[in-house]
Amino acid sequence: MLDNLTQRLTKVVKTLRGQARLTEDNIGEMLREVRMALLEADVALPVVKDFIARVKERAVGQEVLDSLTPGQALVGVVHRELTELMGGQSAGLNLATQPPAVILMSGLQGAGKTTTTAKLGKWLKERQKKKVLAVSCDVYRPAAIEQLKAVSQQAGIDFFPSSGDQDPAEIAAAALDYAKKHYYDVLFVDTAGRLAIDAAMMAEIKALHAQLQPIECLFVVDAMLGQDAVNTAKAFNDALPLTGVILTKLDGDSRGGAALSVRHVTGKPLKFAGVGEKLTGLEEFHPERMASRILGMGDILGLVEEAQRNVDQDKAKDFMQKMKSGKGFDLNDFKDQIAQMRNMGGISSLLDKLPAQFGAMAQQAGGAVEEKSIRRIEGIINSMTPLERSKPELIKASRKRRIATGAGVQVQEVNRLLNQFEQTQKVMKQFSKGGMAKMMRGMKGMLPGMR
């Protein structure tokens, strides 16, 4: 499953190596692979067809750079086109109206409307200091109103109570009135999930739209959606003047081709992406990353961001200080480093984000085993006394025996850890003496491809 487009194309173009241009002849077969990759990523077929035609137009005649194979060159074109297709108009919510700015949420059942409402509310409240009110017009699903009430509370936004025996229009009118009288900046109107073919329900939301005149009418769509995304998006787009799309459940492992389908059909900007169940799990939409994801090329940027988010900045600064001063890198720091790595979700979650071919390689090198041995290292360090941790040179045979028993491992394991630590310490010393440049020179021989 992990084989990515670049790899597959490479297979196809083995015979093509050395061709200087992409021509109609040599990309035919490759485009077929692109088509399959897109279909597997759940991009809808009509969209795929349009897209392939577009790529073909752009790609033919392109020079293949020296360092690239024709396959890589084509992937470059595909990636660029995808990014362009999904990007364009800037994201963000438009609230430039006489308050309250009404935001209407629409979508299928189970798309994540209610959760997204709370996430957006929290986002507006915290980032833009808006006074936010949320109201639920979902009088159909049991406990839908309670759900919005609960998540609103968690998000710290105000909730306008409604009940299941009221009429949605009535609720909306009352909420709007309340929002006006209490000077709210933003009013979120959550609606019931509906199928686009359910004429009665679509008429209801149309009426709601006419009544509320929302400045933003958002379409919430599940990133896992399949081929049918086109029909759904089209139907909603026809019925409602949508102003934007929010993609949810992007933290799953779907490739998210629905993003492209929806964007293509509605022409409306993808404004936000929902990741995770926590109310902070809302990101601005990054077309470039989405393109990589659809093509199965991994999310390196996401990885970097996650690292930034999870690494404790203060601790990192402390650590840098220590490294610079050239002494005092002890087992405590060693353990901190390991703990930080674990904070980032452990090795296996890092592997998931790597491009497919690296991921597969790392997996072969024993990703899962690694995780275990890291836990073991932590265990061993935890079995040492604070003094031993700060002065590892104290640890001799009898202490080693005690530590080994405490951690439930063999003495050899303790030795291995100490060796490992010593090596790290050496590197750190080198680093503090000669700085980066020297270290890089030292590593030259070790890593291929570094000059």
Next chain:
Amino acid sequence: MFGFLKKKDGTAPAAAEANKPSWSERLKAGLARTRNALGGGLGGLFGGAKIDAELLDELETTLLMADCGVEATQWLLGELKARVKRERMESPAQLRAALIEVLQELLTPLEQPLDVANHSPFIVMIAGVNGAGKTTSIGKLAKHFQSQGHKVLLAAGDTFRAAAREQLVEWGRRNDVTVIAQEGGDPAAVVFDAISAAKARGIDVVLADTAGRLPTQLNLMEEIAKVRRVIQKAEPSGPHEVILVLDANIGQNAIQQVKAFDKAIGVSGLVLTKLDGTAKGGVLAAIARQCPKPVRFIGVGEGIDDLQPFRVEEFVAALFDDATA
């Protein structure tokens, strides 16, 4: 609504007899959109004079559009082409019959109705990604088992999502079924309580809800595996059925979902929901190819009776019904 009863034991009351057409009508109505996309497209296709590359191309498109996935589509087409050659088919009508046959053969292993009579209490654990329709399906399942004359108990194991418990309690109220729920707390503990209660009260079927989770959330997957282990502790022979609820709108990720949940909790059956939309449910073909699991029920509407046992013949027939008309 007694349609399934009738099928099961053949001793349907007169009322059920009268209801029968409405049942198959409902299935047909629910799948109408599926049919229009798949069958409707095919109806036009098969009207032509002969089997040619163009026809096969169109067929491929239609299957892909139905979420069958690349692999299953190619397999179906390969199989069809082989038959065309072997049996020297010439007319598109023959091809249509062959396609129905191939689809039926592919899907038949998935048709295994759920029999809850062999254990008491029969413990059903329900899992799925967020928003697949787990809680709603439980409400419908409760009604289904009740109408078969079983005593049902619901366990509100979704302690995470806001108001999930209230939603299940409401379903319990509508069906007049006891719901075991706790304020907050551990999902495994709720389920354990429910099983003890079921034993004490002589309940036939326990339906255990769980919180929705994406397969990438490893710690949450671990939590759900724990629920399974706790069920085993409470009742060594259980859980007797582990149902994964799939949304028919979901694309090829459904396969990943089946694999991931199977790895964590050993899925023994599927429920495919939201088939009344424009989604085609073609993903069943992909599932049949890559990770076959019995499909226990399909959801074809929002009404409480709109969850029906999966029957291949009717499913395929409903897809192709009046496609040639």
